[in-house]
Amino acid sequence: MASTESYIVLVLWLSCLSFSLGSDPLDNVQMERVCENTVAVDFKQTKLNNFVPFIRSGEWSDIGGRDYMEDAHVCISDLAKNFGYDSVEDEVISFYGVFDGHNGKDAAHYVRDNLPRVIVEDADFPLELEKVVKRSFVQTDSKFAEKFSHHRGLSSGTTALTAMIFGRSLLVANAGDCRAVLSRRGTAIEMSKDHRPCCMNERKRVESLGGYVDDGYLNGQLAVTRALGDWHLDGMKEVGEPGGPLSAEPELKMVTLTKDDEFLIIGSDGIWDFFSSQNAVDFARRRLQDHNDLRLCCREMVDEAVRRGASDNLTAVMVSFHPDAPPPSRANKRTGRVTRSISAEGLHSLRVLLEGQ
Template sequence: MCVEGLEDAGRLDFGDQGIDKHADFAMERVCENTVSVDFKQTKLNNFVPFIRSGEWSDIGGRDYMEDAHVCISDLAKNFGYKAVDDEVISFYGVFDGHGGKDAAHYVRDNLPRVIVEDADFPLELEKVVKRSFVETDSKFAETFSHHKGLSSGTTALTAMIFGRSLLVANAGDCRAVLSRCGTAIEMSKDHRPCCINERKRVESLGGYVDDGYLNGQLAVTRALGDWHLEGMKEMGEPGGPLSAEPELKMITLTKDDEFLIIGSDGIWDFFSNQNAVDFARRKLQDHNDLRLCCREIVDEAIRRGARDNLTAVMVSFHQEAPPQTRVNRTGRVARSISAEGLHNLRVLLEGQ
């Protein structure tokens, strides 16, 4: 495991006994440059995912870095627990902070442990993950009730791989996209005020959308933290219009599933889902280096004009690079200009 950006504010112990329960905002980034392989096979499907990952982040044009992320190849072992039936559960997360970095760091450092320590882990993983998001959010409010960290919030997206299952949980506008034979499969939905279902949920809980913002203040409708914003959250059920409860999506991986891209919203402002998959596939075919590919995605977003903090995490399910294949996409889509071309045209027009 590599730990970068250690600060004096907290204590972390990444030995065999796991992480100190009193760990604070100690890491800018946590990653494990290791490979975990699930050798368990079933009689129904002989595909065994070969799990490897890479990550990269950049401050972009901002004065402060508020993104955080984590990559853990063996979640139970990382916290000193024995895996059930020796099944490895890998955990990956991207957390996009706003109003400060404290909420993003708190969720990154505590959410994985809350998941592992849940009594139903890992047998009822979907229930555990959903409950753990909300519990971590409540603990953040309690722990920092007299701390400046209370005045920050964060979106959160996590991906867990166990056996041939992939479980994605999302609260906010980070996004996860799966490459299946080169076709982009959306694994999460952005929680924004313009989403009809989210708007209905918000209004049913006493909130409103003003000029595209939740209660005129936030560009997302789900996030952890933000307890300082009046009228956004309430302890207990049903809670306020700003929800920490994630939406979940789980699939069974097959040999056609190549890799997963997880990115903060700064990435997706300049990449469509399919564009990101196409770009990543080409880079992996060149060098098959996931971390370098993440850096190239971030650098390309900056080249296209991104000014936000940028974080990309990739998880591959194969040891080999994606094959050189022609992607047959169903349906004809009229496309007169690329995302990059549209951005360049906008810059040109604004400069006149």
């Protein structure tokens, strides 16, 4: 009898244990579904992150309506190799930059020729790339002041925007009003912010360092709040921290590229005076779909800005992450229509109309 009772107790105990562990078939099905969903999400994420960019680039510049060309640019497919160093763990770092000079070309050309080398020769390159880039902008600015301390070139300045691609990472550094725009399935993603006195954050920074904004100009003299050079302007720059209101320190933005990322446009402000970020992406996609030639696309963008009346120097650099042209725009699922934005020509006409009122 005792053994029979023990057997019954054991069966009841096992039943309770089975219930507490969720042995019900419905619970098992639910758990399997959760696991399947998790695996699907992980697989989708892994597939997305396994994207390997196919890097190619093109560039074009034009003097525009100016008497002198003060823009400069650079395209380096392998940054370390370009300066005689071996790539770390066979990871190639591509480097692209646009430099919009003012009051002469000396600062723009100096930064173009020296900033990439300063970055590569930093002791922390490439392991701490973000710190290296910030530090290199400031160091290059200081070196420019030393080199031209007794030279008329000291009176020049330049904005600077660089883009570095390593693996699936895109790092953009900007000081000034050049702009970088990423096309993500046809949608414009701004990778930089224009550093102008009208920007509230920049205005607060400037005023905290003893500067001021007068009629839209920094200290009544410059249309940008960040630039390299311009050491001849009183009250603008100071050696050391925190420095003067005109800063050479760039703002950084980094993203991980996926297959949805099509190309990057880098342009001097002469381009952005006649193209909004989305307009530029739309324009470039249409041209690339026609011929898939990046350099020709840059030329067409520059020519279009000139046709609309651009008077500034113009420079455009494009970097593509695919060998093929961007796919056609997708139709809106709700309306069946292709999503479009106002054209560059329409935007310019609207601006002229509003300014004429």
